[in-house]
Amino acid sequence: MDAAHGRHLLLQMVRVRQLEEKCVELYSAAKIRGFLHVYIGEEAVAAGVLASLGPEDAVVATYREHGHALLRGVSAGAILAEMYGYVEGCCRGRGGSMHLFDAATRFFGGNAIVAGGLPLAVGLALADKMAGRSNVTVCFFGEGAVAEGAFHESMNLAALWQLPVLFCCENNLYAMGTALARSESQTDIALKAAGYEIAAWAVDGMDVLAVEEGARRAVDAVRSGGGPHFLELRTYRFRAHSMFDPERYRTKDEVARWMERDPITLLRTALESAGHLSPAEWEQLQADAQAEIAAAVEFAEAGTPEPVEELTRFVYSERGAGDGADEATGADAAGQPAGKAAGAP
């Protein structure tokens, strides 16, 4: 293992952990409202998979996506400001915790309908394939999504059209409170994908090095024209589903057993035993993350609410806006009057 790279991965997971712990704290302080789903325990998945991508690739995620956004390159300040509901947020405060988007890093949400992001990922990959680009689209979703029709439709389309998409199933064993075995007749998730002729395998989602290795192998295969790939990342959420979850569906013992395999501890221990991480380096790494999150909180605290007059902006595109979406809605050729306010319902 490369020492510097190992420490880099460790830092990424610590950044996510600290951001999430801060989110919980800010939620309790009523700075953040709505639904809040934190990623604590699952950090190795986003850290390992996103390390394997380039800037031109696309990422589609779920409503438990703060970590994915952060590691994709969205600033912690823009993420927190979004949860504060301020215009400095990555979506001007329109999305909130469950809907982080960022065009600059090709981060396509923040999708809060379970399995709803999968068809989008298929389409993004279709666009890349049709345009002859070698980008990869990575789509994260939970194991609960495999019960949805959109999952199966997406698997089939991606395989049928051999699209450059990597499906990453974050199997944390519970769809809210419903255990996998209580909702699926077939609990081997990779097998479901394999049923669509998609190369699929399971990975220890608590071991960031294993995740990264699996993701690199899959991303390389996808990028080189190998068609869609599928990783089942076996992980566990240490905290409640959301801030409104009394956790009646699992035992404290079970949670404690999984916490013995905390992805941060696992990597830290491995680095230390290999002589790649000194106590001082560990302290520094934590301090760096802490400083970043503290600055982000400060940024969010100083945020401003979007003027209410802008409420109806972006229901429809503003004239001249759009990623190359050219003109009009009005008459470009017929010479008839255009120009009605697009925002007026």
Added chain:
Amino acid sequence: MKSSYREALRAGIRDALIRDERVFLMGEDVGAYGGSFAVSLGLLEEFGPGRIRDTPLSESGFVGAGIGAALGGMRPIVEIMTVNFSLLALDQIVNNAATLLHMSGGQFHVPLVIRMTTGAGRQLGAQHSHSLEGWYAHIPGLRILAPATLEDARGMLWTALQDPDPVLIFEHGSLYNVPGELANDAGPVDIVTAAIRRPGDDISLITYGGTLPVVLDAADQLAAEGIDAEVLDLRTLRPLDDAAILASVARTHRAVVVDEGWRSGSLSAEVSARITEQAFFDLDAPVGRVCSAEVPIPYAKHLELAALPSAARVVAAAKTAVAAGG
């Protein structure tokens, strides 16, 4: 030149495929079968399977893929066989296509066009005959079009493809075979304004899509009885062209709204409410409505006809309005 509504639609699609290499058509049986209503007949041979893309029966999957492809820089035309089937893709249309721009704070545009057949009149029963465009017109973020003429069938698509936002085009199934004359240089038309299809002074008959021919027929019958009806074709169901509606009512002082959707919670209710809100004092009579009977559309010919707006019912509603209020 001679054309049918179907041929006009096909000419619009073909033109878009030629003009913009980002445009492609995707849907069930659009390719090898030639289109379930033969709209895309011949396009597979001309443009190949990459751009005339047959899909599995996966409405949620391929509509969502259309949204994703639009996000990825393409200009997809997604065909859904009928509006009833579009319900299987409602999540993607309402939760994704319509929300992404606003929810992302203006970052992600969805330049997607979805075409689908709507409406009854062909004895296809309750799962192929409904008129649910009014539902879609409820949703902020969508633009809803209803081409009723050959010019609009030919010309709305290109303009819709230039729109950075999702546009849904509803093609009434009874119009596909309607023949007519289309100018040789027919091209793009605006997708903003309503159009007066027949000027008149005595009453405004406001409609769109498949009931336009019904209403024009009714207007002819009314003319024979000395009532000069204006026929306003809404064309764009969202956003509605309020100015055109109000200007017509300001001239005629009477209105009947004709909508093949059901009356309750309908587009006709919306148009009627806007007239009442904004032109109440222009009115000489209550706004009338002619809608479909509140039943699932039945198969038997006589029952189906009884359920749908007819010229006779439009004539009767117009006469009631004209008789009222003096």
